[in-house]
Amino acid sequence: MIPAAFDYAVPKTLNEAVALLGQNPEAKVLAGGHSLIPAMKFRLASPALLVDLNRLNGLAYIREDGGWLKIGAMTREADLDGSDLIRKKYPLLADTAKTIADPLVRNMATVGGNLAHADPANDHPATMLAYGAQVVATGPKGERVIPIGEFFAGTFETSLAHDEILTEIRLPAHKAGAGGAYVKVERKVGDFATAAVAAQVTLDASGKCASAGLGLTNVGPTAIRAAQAEAALKGQPLDDANIKKAAQLAAAAAEPADDLRGPAEYKRGLIKTLTVRALRKAVERAKA
């Protein structure tokens, strides 16, 4: 399949990339391209201009800085997966990177692209909701920080302006007593989630839940934050009864639809089960 014809530009600076987007309302950013290029081949997307970020320096990094874990938007999934820092201190993120598509796709696909594409079936959105992340958007007036809860406007829609580029993702830096897990059911390697749950918990000194984050993948028009389930856990011991109660609330927050991956009620049931599993694993890791 051949995409429709387009112009292609390789900006030398981020400012130049932003300007190119501003000049051309039909332009799209090319990051890893593993959502965009298939869409272009199916002619679901026909941008007039691709602005290729792959040759810009300084957009791929993973570092802790000032209370945040900062990830450059062009960081490849394979580099997240291979990062010792992520494996040791950010298990929810490590779990997530490992389940995205397959190893070949992960060599190209980027964290920023996974979020900016805003596909509710993508894995990072739920994980970032669970972490309470922020994203940094760079536009003609400079940088602005967007809380992840305000980032997803709808299916394939974000709060980024046309001439803004997602340049960094910030997660609260790891603290003692924090742990997380991503649990996904997929039909086969490389498939999108039938459903998946991201859980991040922090335990206080007495072992009770100081904070909890829960994100749900592919059970609604966007990734869903299960806020009521989070609130129900706060200040409580993370025992089986409370975990099951939270799972019930998470399932109620899901808005699944019937499709080839299963009927809505099956997916709602999955969310309940996966929430229990994700929370149990998160607590285990928080205690380790």
Next chain:
Amino acid sequence: MSTHHVKVNVNGAVKEADVEARLLLVHLIREDLNLTGTHIGCDTTSCGACTVLLNGRAVKSCTVFAVQADGGEVMTVEGLTSNGKLHPIQEGFHEMHGLQCGFCTPGMMLSAVALLKQNPKPTEEEIRWGISGNLCRCTGYVNIVKAVQYAAEKMSG
């Protein structure tokens, strides 16, 4: 519609071509450079038949534009042999009966080469993980895993 002059080091030799921006890397390789060992299977980023190494990383060349490879290095299955001698991974597929129809084999071998470069002594599970982006409809993967194990042993021995 823009056209671009690209220079790509393919299997050790610099190749040049004028390409439309929309030309996929796999088409540059197969049609402009006549290297037909790289196959097109699903054409939808699923099967891995078009796998090549781009700057040392295994990628699906049906989902990369040729212009993105400008100035870079590509290795295809044709680049595996040196001085007429089979690469250990090719020898492994031959010795362990790692193929039946052979359609997935070039991509499978390049994924395996990338895996072994990163992890010279993979476990069976790690091998299965490493080739999980490449689909085979014939073998059931058992002999492919054996072929990769053969190559791992030969390359580290």
